[in-house]
Amino acid sequence: MKRLKWKLHLEPCVPATLPVIAARGIVKSYAGVPALSRASLELQAGTVHALVGANGAGKSTFVKILAGLVHPDAGEIQIDGDVVSIDSPSVSASLGLSFIHQELNLVPGFTVLQNMAMGYSLPTTAGLVRWSSVRGRAKEVLDRFGARLPMDTDVSQLSVSDRWMVSLGRSLMRDARVIAMDEPTASFTAAEAEKLYEVIHALTGSGVAVLYISHRLDEVLALSDEITVFRNGSVVGRHEKGDVNRAELTESIVGREVLAMHTFRRPAAASEDASEPVLALHDVKVGSRVTGASVEIRQGEILGLAGLVGSGRTELARAIAGADAISGGNMELNGHPYSPRSPRHSIQQGVVLVPEERRSEALFLEESIDFNINLATLDENRLAPWLPILSASRASNAADAYVQELSIKSSSTRQNVAHLSGGNQQKVILARFLRTKPRLLILDEPTVGVDVGARAEIYELVRALTQDGTSVLMISSDFEELEICDRVAVMREGRIATVVDGEKATVDTLTTLCYSPEE
Incomplete structure (x- = not known):
């Protein structure tokens, strides 16, 4: 990640007598598998509190509990010192909690104003909505953080960052006291991200508490007053602003000392392979997510693709399969130019995608x-x-x-x-x-929601396919299953950062590579 060219001058926050949210001893299991093990957190008004951790560490489950989407098995949640039961999203909203998910959940075909009004108690006269009053409230909210958005424009016509601002505005229409932001800058340009940082500064300055979930450690360290680290469902670290650096935070996330990056580079001998690449990507760009990916997939191999949320893995897979067009670079299939016009066209050429959803x-x-x-x-x-x-x-x-x-x-x-x-x-x-x-089978999160027995059968099938010459690109957030791969490419912020031989592609190695810049 490029060094951030901005500085935030936050006045020291005087902690309130009571935190706006205090979650203590939260426990949640799925089919006997713990997702959260006595996790606790306190969030003060007017501060930024970051949640960090590897994929599957428990962050999302914790936030879903606060949002009323998931019910904890044990533990207690207090709002301003009072014990509450958040058993639905409507209860969460009534308590002043708002959640901006990475997918944003805006309604295409609706205008900026209509999307901002969703969930807002609309003023009426004689049963008719007073849209002039709603418009006035929306303008007041957008002015609060300096957003200039055309109220009557369909949100599908806006940039990613402007759509995000609409979602934020919708939260503030209801006077949210706590706003949780899930990977807000995952698809932002540097300029758009800097604008968001200033918005967050303005929000906390007005007393709003921000729960910030991000894999981008540079921005976490610069923005946050407090940082809570999740690992394997437990809180394993708590840090205040200035008392931890990137290397220490990465070590806390990974669970061990971070080794130098050259330890993970493939030796030259490992690159020797007689087989020609089935697919070769040369500086491929896709929208704003994939900024220049280069990698080769060889005949009969399983190439894993690891990366954090927002790294561009799924976007790259969709482009290879013809679902999205590339905006730069080029691809070759068996040594010939490859530019699929649609998924049907890619299937005809022997490239298929099993999608995540x-x-x-x-x-x-x-x-x-x-x-x-x-x-x-x-x-x-x-x-x-x-x-x-x-x-x-x-x-x-x-x-x-x-x-x-x-x-x-x-x-x-x-x-x-x-x-x-x-x-x-x-x-x-x-x-x-x-x-x-197919010549190339792309599997995006192939075992999500799949039981252990079926997982084993899928892995056996994949390995049998490669023995018959089929190449496989396997994308997974479960780094343990990438251990079956012959090689694993690590994608970071839209690029293939490095490629690791299968025997070195351990969970710790891949997690470290996803977070740490290559030396």
């Missing part, structure tokens, strides 16, 4: 297993190559074969995929794309 981006939940498996290979089910008529029996036989081969547990191929477990749903998507006989 399988339920919303890959499956037709109310359709059958048979229907879902055959979607990408309809032409193979024609009665004859020259007839635009599909054979139901051919499609059914193909689905039956993959259900048996992948051990998909179902009553029949006519069963709706909505009724399958997460692991079996994932196998249905894999079956769909395996039938295309």
Whole structure:
């Protein structure tokens, strides 16, 4: 990360007698697996309190509990010293807590004003909304942090940073006392980020408390009055402004001393490989997230792609699969220029993507297993190559074969995929794309929501595919599963920072590389 060219001159905060939020001994488990183990935190009014930790450390679960989206198994939450039960998002909002998620949750097709008014108690006269009053309130809120946004413009026409300001404005319409910001600068330019820092300074100056979740340690250290470190569901560190440096904070996150980066570089001998690259990326850029990625994927290997939230992993995968266009650089497939116009075009060239959001981006939940498996290979089910008529029996036989081969547990191929477990749903998507006989299979978070048994089956399948010559790009926030990879590329702030040999791609190594600039 570039050195920040700004300084914040925050007046020392005098702690209030009582913290605005005090969470003590919070416990939460999922199916017996602890997500939070007696986690505690105090948040003072008018301060920035950062939450840091590796993926899966417990930060998100903690914030979801404050937001009323998840109920803790044990522990206590106090607001201004009073014990409260936050059992729904509406209760959380009534207590003055507001949450700006990375996805923002704005409504495209709605204007800036309409989005800001969502959740606000609209003034009415004779049953009609007094939009002039709402507009006045929205202008007052935006003026509070110097935002100049066109009220009647569709939010889909705004920049990422302006959409973020709309989401922040929506929080302040309700006089939020605490605002949680999840990876707010993940897709910001340096100038946009500096603008946000000034907004945060103005908010805390007016008494608002900011809970700041970010993997960008430079900005965390510069912005925060306090920092809480999560690791494996527990709070393992608490720091005040100025009493910790980047190396010490990284060590607290990782859980051990951070080694010099040259320790993790691949030796020259490890780069020797007779196989030609199946896919080569040369300084590829995609929107504002991927700023210049270069890497090669060899035939028959599993290349892992590690990175923190906002590093650009999914955006890069979507571009390779033709879902998004690249804005710079170039790609080669088997030594030839590769520029897919659409996912269909990429499938025709042997490149397929199993997306992270399988339920919303890959499956037709109310359709059958048979229907879902055959979607990408309809032409193979024609009665004859020259007839635009599909054979139901051919499609059914193909689905039956993959259900048996992948051990998909179902009553029949006519069963709706909505009724399958997460692991079996994932196998249905894999079956769909395996039938295309891909050269390159891209797996984005392939085992999220998948049980242990199904995970093992998926890993075995992936390794078997590579033995037959298929190349695999595996993206995962679970760094443990990247240990099956032959090599792992580490993506940081839109670039491939380094590539590590599989035997060196431990959880600690990858976590350190994701946080630390390469020496």
